[in-house]
Amino acid sequence: MSEFVFEPKRIEEHWQSEWEREGLYHAREDATKPKKYVLEMFPYPSGDIHMGHVRNYTIGDVIARQASMAGFEVLHPIGWDAFGLPAENAAIKSDSHPAKWTYANIEKQAASFKRMGFSYDWDRTVRSCDVDYYRWGQWIFLKFWERGLVERKSSAVNWCPSCATVLANEQVVGDSQCWRCKSTVEKRELEQWYYKITEYAQELLDDLDDLPGWPDRVKTMQANWIGRSEGAEVDFVLCDAAAEPSEESITVFTTRPDTLFGCSFFLLAPEHPLVAKLTAGTEYAEAVSAVVASAARETAVERQLGERVKNGAFTGRYVVNPVNGEKVPIWVSDYVLMDYGTGAVMAVPSGDTRDFEFARRYDLPIPPVVVAESDPLLAELAGVSERVMADVPWEVAFAGAGVMVQSGEFTGMRGGKGSEGMHAVSAWLAERGQGRESINFRLRDWLISRQRYWGNPIPAIHCPTCGLVPVPIEQLPVVLPMDIDITKGETLADHPEFYETTCPKCGGAAKRETDTMDTFTCSSWYYLRYTDANNAELPFSADNANYWMPADQYIGGIEHAILHLLYSRFFTKVLRDMGMMKASEPFTNLLTQGMVKLDGTTMSKSKGNVVAPEDMIARYGCDTLRAYILFMAPPDKDLEWSFDGLDGMYRFLARVGRFVADAADEAAAGNGAVASGDAAAKKLHRELHRVISKVTDDVARFQFNTAISAVMELTNSAYDYRREVPAGSRDLALQRDVAEALTLLLAPFVPHLTEELWRVVLGGQASVHLEPWPAFDASAMDSDEMELVVQVNGKVRGKVTVATDLAEEDIIAVALTAVASYVEGKDVKKVVVVAGKLVSVVVAG
Numbered sequence: 001m002s003e004f005v006f007e008p009k010r011i012e013e014h015w016q017s018e019w020e021r022e023g024l025y026h027a028r029e030d031a032t033k034p035k036k037y038v039l040e041m042f043p044y045p046s047g048d049i050h051m052g053h054v055r056n057y058t059i060g061d062v063i064a065r066q067a068s069m070a071g072f073e074v075l076h077p078i079g080w081d082a083f084g085l086p087a088e089n090a091a092i093k094s095d096s097h098p099a100k101w102t103y104a105n106i107e108k109q110a111a112s113f114k115r116m117g118f119s120y121d122w123d124r125t126v127r128s129c130d131v132d133y134y135r136w137g138q139w140i141f142l143k144f145w146e147r148g149l150v151e152r153k154s155s156a157v158n159w160c161p162s163c164a165t166v167l168a169n170e171q172v173v174g175d176s177q178c179w180r181c182k183s184t185v186e187k188r189e190l191e192q193w194y195y196k197i198t199e200y201a202q203e204l205l206d207d208l209d210d211l212p213g214w215p216d217r218v219k220t221m222q223a224n225w226i227g228r229s230e231g232a233e234v235d236f237v238l239c240d241a242a243a244e245p246s247e248e249s250i251t252v253f254t255t256r257p258d259t260l261f262g263c264s265f266f267l268l269a270p271e272h273p274l275v276a277k278l279t280a281g282t283e284y285a286e287a288v289s290a291v292v293a294s295a296a297r298e299t300a301v302e303r304q305l306g307e308r309v310k311n312g313a314f315t316g317r318y319v320v321n322p323v324n325g326e327k328v329p330i331w332v333s334d335y336v337l338m339d340y341g342t343g344a345v346m347a348v349p350s351g352d353t354r355d356f357e358f359a360r361r362y363d364l365p366i367p368p369v370v371v372a373e374s375d376p377l378l379a380e381l382a383g384v385s386e387r388v389m390a391d392v393p394w395e396v397a398f399a400g401a402g403v404m405v406q407s408g409e410f411t412g413m414r415g416g417k418g419s420e421g422m423h424a425v426s427a428w429l430a431e432r433g434q435g436r437e438s439i440n441f442r443l444r445d446w447l448i449s450r451q452r453y454w455g456n457p458i459p460a461i462h463c464p465t466c467g468l469v470p471v472p473i474e475q476l477p478v479v480l481p482m483d484i485d486i487t488k489g490e491t492l493a494d495h496p497e498f499y500e501t502t503c504p505k506c507g508g509a510a511k512r513e514t515d516t517m518d519t520f521t522c523s524s525w526y527y528l529r530y531t532d533a534n535n536a537e538l539p540f541s542a543d544n545a546n547y548w549m550p551a552d553q554y555i556g557g558i559e560h561a562i563l564h565l566l567y568s569r570f571f572t573k574v575l576r577d578m579g580m581m582k583a584s585e586p587f588t589n590l591l592t593q594g595m596v597k598l599d600g601t602t603m604s605k606s607k608g609n610v611v612a613p614e615d616m617i618a619r620y621g622c623d624t625l626r627a628y629i630l631f632m633a634p635p636d637k638d639l640e641w642s643f644d645g646l647d648g649m650y651r652f653l654a655r656v657g658r659f660v661a662d663a664a665d666e667a668a669a670g671n672g673a674v675a676s677g678d679a680a681a682k683k684l685h686r687e688l689h690r691v692i693s694k695v696t697d698d699v700a701r702f703q704f705n706t707a708i709s710a711v712m713e714l715t716n717s718a719y720d721y722r723r724e725v726p727a728g729s730r731d732l733a734l735q736r737d738v739a740e741a742l743t744l745l746l747a748p749f750v751p752h753l754t755e756e757l758w759r760v761v762l763g764g765q766a767s768v769h770l771e772p773w774p775a776f777d778a779s780a781m782d783s784d785e786m787e788l789v790v791q792v793n794g795k796v797r798g799k800v801t802v803a804t805d806l807a808e809e810d811i812i813a814v815a816l817t818a819v820a821s822y823v824e825g826k827d828v829k830k831v832v833v834v835a836g837k838l839v840s841v842v843v844a845g
């Protein structure tokens with residue numbers, strides 16, 4: 001009998017090449033089988049893989065492998081999100097080309113992923129910088145354009161001076177910072193391309209309810225970002241100091257039309273186009289310009305900080321309040337932002353904290369209009385419809401629900417969000433054509449153009465005669481030229497061979513668009529390309545998308561909660577509306593994995609605290625690393641890296657290997673009992689089924705750490721059995737069942753060792769990864785014994801093990817013996833047996 005020797009390097013390399021030869025991980029569109037699409041967010045090809053990659057992709061691999069054993073046809077693909085700025089920066093640094101850097105890194109990462117034994121279908125690999133992929137991103141752009149979802153417009157946009165490009169709102173994070181380089185973002189007025197994601201705002205919000213498999217945190221973040229609020233649009237007519245109305249009006253959105261009688265001033269954002277027009281050449285121009293200039297020096301976030309002093313200036317002009325005909329002064333203030341609402345605000349200082357502070361600072365009236373029932377002011381003003389009080393006796397604004405006062409015919413109604421008064425005022429305005437009920441979203445259209453080279457060219461042409469002209473679909477792809485010198489900072493705008501073209505409409509000389517698309521457009525549909533990665537006619541076929549979509553399990557970082565996950569949902573809905581597929585949502589279940597940390601900080605190259613997986617793979621093999629990183633913490637929790645347990649995991653796997661080999665050898669030699677049925681065998685049999693049940697349940701809930709613990713327990717029980725029962729008396733069939741179960745249960749976690757054990761040691765004909773997931777027998781878990789806790793006067797004093805069918809009086813007798821020292825010489829008043837749990841003894845004296 002030869003001892004099993006665990007040789008990770010040999011078996012891992014051997015089985016990896018076998019799997020490739022056998023095509024083990026090719027996904028097929030097999031309509032007779034249920035499918036499971038397991039997807040990990042595709043990586044940016046940054047170079048060497050790190051522990052975060054190892055963790056993320058191992059989680060996906062375990063889910064995919066287990067699903068396959070559970071009988072699903074599994075799609076488990078990989079690709080690269082390969083356009084973007086880091087490649088340009090790296091190319092500049094190394095005097096190279098972004099393509100060269102990108103493809104070299106992809107090759108390196110692919111080799112690492114193969115070395116980790118991930119079960120990817122490599123025939124479906126997507127690299128977003130391949131023309132065979134990005135041409136379909138252009139195709140989608142043109143189809144979106146046909147559907148009215150593409151717009152080019154001028155607006156105040158976010159500009160990152162360091163990245164030298166504009167950014168989408170979703171890419172401005174924290175305190176007005178660029179999501180990528182953390183530079184402070186500036187505002188610039190520029191003409192840019194947009195995807196009209198706002199057209200889908202309501203559906204993107206509503207359908208969050210259809211995603212019970214997503215973390216609540218992510219859904220809340222998306223709902224807040226979409227930011228739906230109900231209220232009314234109100235039209236304010238401009239007037240002069242004599243309240244003589246003009247032809248012009250300004251529309252505002254308010255969530256509190258019920259407070260309209262309390263509007264005592266009107267605000268414009270400093271960037272509002274009317275500001276200069278209203279004040280030009282007047283005595284107010286200078287003060288207003290000063291506010292505009294100081295606001296431009298601050299970020300949007302700074303301007304909105306609650307504690308900040310709010311600056312403003314009167315414009316000398318007025319609007320008419322539609323409900324009472326009063327003239328209301330127009331001010332400019334820096335706490336109003338142009339890109340929220342219409343850039344104009346009806347200020348109601350009694351009901352809004354910032355308006356309240358502004359009114360106090362500039363001595364503007366604060367008439368109360370909605371008063372809390374508990375406020376003594378209500379007794380004074382209840383039923384008063386005319387304005388008798390121009391200033392509240394309050395220290396702060398009151399934004400809650402209450403009773404309307406000083407509000408004309410609406411006086412006495414309930415005021416507040418969603419109140420009777422709110423609807424009544426909106427209806428009154430609508431009847432007179434001066435307003436309407438309205439829904440406002442915080443979400444803005446997605447700015448998709450970037451002034452960078454390494455991206456997907458936008459397929460549009462600027463013709464001096466015809467204006468904006470889409471590149472005809474049959475002329476796709478617009479190929480990104482490779483002969484660009486990035487080290488000189490060149491972009492497509494420096495490349496006449498690229499941009500000089502003829503107009504497809506009139507045939508005249510025209511200019512190609514030189515902006516490229518946000519890389520998030522590439523990542524918004526790559527999971528659809530995986531379903532049909534080699535389609536040369538379309539981005540993907542409806543048949544394949546309908547077979548695989550939606551992806552059943554998505555795994556990736558929480559940092560994409562709004563950006564990528566919102567954009568992908570938008571793309572899915574538009575492509576569905578185009579008839580490209582049936583799914584309305586791209587990802588049924590979402591797992592956001594925790595970070596891998598070292599000494600409490602996230603591992604990163606810039607912090608220099610990276611632990612290289614390669615060293616550990618070289619020393620222990622990838623099976624040990626895979627099992628260890630999953631054993632350290634549940635997938636959604638942060639993980640503090642430590643080398644301490646790696647050796648132990650390696651020894652555990654070797655120990656499993658030795659047991660399986662010994663069990664197989666003994667069974668083959670036939671030296672033992674056919675079916676012993678003794679107590680030790682019964683115990684191991686029970687443990688076998690308990691652990692299969694536990695691992696099955698844990699894997700379904702992604703509790704991989706406790707699943708591995710359970711397999712360790714079964715391994716210990718197997719060794720206990722061999723210690724307790726001498727060779728020659730062991731139940732050989734049972735030992736072999738346990739050996740097979742250990743191999744199958746560990747197969748998703750440690751695919752190579754288990755393959756070696758299955759095919760070589762246990763003599764399996766085909767791959768362990770094609771075997772069915774082990775079943776358990778619930779009745780086998782039932783013990784014919786039970787453990788009972790014995791309490792005396794409420795305190796635990798002992799434990800007894802008795803036969804499950806023992807009569808109650810016998811149980812009591814056994815229990816009293818076990819706690820004899822606590823009851824001796826005392827009067828036993830009462831004994832209660834709680835079946836399967838405890839025996840409670842009450843004594844006196």
Ligand SMILES: [Zn+2]
Pocket residue numbers: 160161162163164178179180181182183
């Ligand atoms: Zn930046």
Ligand SMILES: [Zn+2]
Pocket residue numbers: 463464465466467503504505506507508510
């Ligand atoms: Zn033309």
